[in-house]
Amino acid sequence: MSWWVLHVDMDQFIAAVEIRRRPELRGLPVVVGGSGDPARPRQVVATASYEARAYGVHSGMPVRAAYKKCPDAVFLPSDPAAYDAASAEVMDTLRTFPVVVEVWGWDECFVGAETDDPEKLAAELRAAVLERTGLTCCVGIGDNKTRAKLATNFAKHERSHAEPFEGAAGGAGIYRLTAANWREVMDHRPVRDLWGIGTRMERNLNELGLTTVAELAAADVDALQKRFGPKMGTWYAALGRGLGDTQVTDVPREPVSRSHEETFETDLVERSDIEREIRRIATEVTNEVVADGRTIQRIWLKLRFTTFYTPIKSRKLPEPTQDPEVIATTALTLLDKFDLRHPIRLLGVRVEFLPPD
Numbered sequence: 001m002s003w004w005v006l007h008v009d010m011d012q013f014i015a016a017v018e019i020r021r022r023p024e025l026r027g028l029p030v031v032v033g034g035s036g037d038p039a040r041p042r043q044v045v046a047t048a049s050y051e052a053r054a055y056g057v058h059s060g061m062p063v064r065a066a067y068k069k070c071p072d073a074v075f076l077p078s079d080p081a082a083y084d085a086a087s088a089e090v091m092d093t094l095r096t097f098p099v100v101v102e103v104w105g106w107d108e109c110f111v112g113a114e115t116d117d118p119e120k121l122a123a124e125l126r127a128a129v130l131e132r133t134g135l136t137c138c139v140g141i142g143d144n145k146t147r148a149k150l151a152t153n154f155a156k157h158e159r160s161h162a163e164p165f166e167g168a169a170g171g172a173g174i175y176r177l178t179a180a181n182w183r184e185v186m187d188h189r190p191v192r193d194l195w196g197i198g199t200r201m202e203r204n205l206n207e208l209g210l211t212t213v214a215e216l217a218a219a220d221v222d223a224l225q226k227r228f229g230p231k232m233g234t235w236y237a238a239l240g241r242g243l244g245d246t247q248v249t250d251v252p253r254e255p256v257s258r259s260h261e262e263t264f265e266t267d268l269v270e271r272s273d274i275e276r277e278i279r280r281i282a283t284e285v286t287n288e289v290v291a292d293g294r295t296i297q298r299i300w301l302k303l304r305f306t307t308f309y310t311p312i313k314s315r316k317l318p319e320p321t322q323d324p325e326v327i328a329t330t331a332l333t334l335l336d337k338f339d340l341r342h343p344i345r346l347l348g349v350r351v352e353f354l355p356p357d
Contacts, residue, residue, distance in 0.1 A: 004118040005248060006099075006111040007140040007148040008125060009156070010090065013107035014047035017086045018076050020134050025049075029073035031057055031066050036077035038067035042263045042345065046078050086133065093132045094125060100248045110145055112248025122174045141176040146244025149195045151177035154185070182242040187214035194239050204228075205236070216240030259300075259350035260285040267306055267343035274344060275332055282331040282349045286324040294353040295320045299327055301334040304346035313337045320354050327351065 010016065014032050019025045029052035034043025043063040055070035063075065087106040094101045099121075100112040115121050122139035129137050140151025155175035177185060186193070191213060192202040208227060210216045217240035225233030238244070260281050268274045278301070289296060300314040313334045321327070331349055 001114040001116045003246065004113055004115060004121075005142050005145055005148040005246060006113065006118065006122055006125070007142070007145070007152045008090075008094065008109050008111055008129075009138050009140070009152040010107035011136045011138065011156075012047060012049055013086075013135070014078070014083055015049040015052075016135050017083055018079075019049070020086070021082070025074055027051065029055060029057070029070050030076065031063070031070070031073045032076045032078055033063050033066075034077065036075050038063050038075050041265050044263075048073075086135065089133045090129055090135060090137075093128050096128070097121070097125065100250050102248045102250060103252070110148065110248050118176065119174055126173060136173075138173045138175075141174065141178075142244075143178045144242075144244035144246045145248075146195055146239065147177040147179075147182065147242050150186075150193075150242075151175040177242075179242065183214070186242065187212065187217075189213050191216050191240075196239065213240055254356065255353070257350055257352045258285055258289055259348055261302065261346060261348035263304075263346045264344075267345055268347070269343045271340065274340070274347070275335065277347055278331050278335060278349065279328045281347060282328040283324045285349050285351055286322070286327045289351055289353065290322045290324075294356070295322050296327060296351045297354050298352040299330050299334070300348075300350040300352075301331050301338075302346070302348035302350070303338055303344055304348075305342040306345050307342050309342075310346075311338060 015030045018030060018032055028049070030049040031045055031052050032047050033045040034040065041064065045057060045059050045061050045063055045066050047059050048057040048066070052066070052070055052073050057066040057069050057073065066073065067075070083106050091101055091103055091109060094109065094111060098113070102110040102112070104110065111125065113121055118141045122141055126137055126139060129135060138152055138155035140148045140155050142148030142151050152175070154177065155173055189212065190202070191197050191205050191210060192199070194213060197205070204227070205216065208219070208223065210219055216236065219237060219240065221234060221237045224237050227233065228236060262277070262281060268277060286296065296317065297320045298314060298316045300312055302310065302312045304310040315330055315334055317326070317330065
């Protein structure tokens, strides 16, 4: 038997959880985010059902904009506790198989397994999740995490289109992407189709004349390292060839930081108001960290102006601390580094921990 990496990705997870407890919403456009009231300003869509997506609604867009695109949608507030519980159901179901489950979020995980038939295993995983939770998922099969993650996108495409996808392997809802079919499937695709390549990085690569995956795979590594640094340049070169990590671990990832962000319904203009909110947020996040027994060594302050310019400043503390007053004071000191010529719509404070004992 060979070692395979599978990527399990839940379908419209947050919306699906809401529909599971409100079956009468099935087939309707559902939008989840914020308080669920589209009349309130500065709320963001957490997820949208496939029916809502058909109207152009997508995660990350303002709830008000979603309402304009689909006023007949059902708008619901976010309920993180319910999504935590549903995610645990899914992961516990996967752990009943002889596999290693590495959780990456509410709605996705990598599964490592030794098997001579990864498609059969993928089908069994999907069936078990559906039977035990009522939720559906797609599974990408790969010889490493990079290819498994990308395979999931094709698995979703496969299930939603009647015509077979080029290079298809695995059937609807399941797709295999390995070294054997990597070039056939990926070479002609734009670099933005790769895992971890966003709009900004796509522009940077395009400036180097690298527009397709094949061109990135053949790029001069020294040129990439010169542009993006030794670590990232090497990583982008490997990404173009579909290389990646094959290890799957069930050891929970140790958090290294915690943050609080808040978008205000009314812009902050007066410095006294800005300082008050920074102090409050810094104190809240510090109290949470200290309650977990962690000690803080660095702090970041994030501002988003009404222009949507979002600068971030940071400072390492002279010595690690658990004192909320020290964190709040440091955050206020960082505020002096910002040009406050525009009103502020969002504030965020992030603190980095010392490694655990």
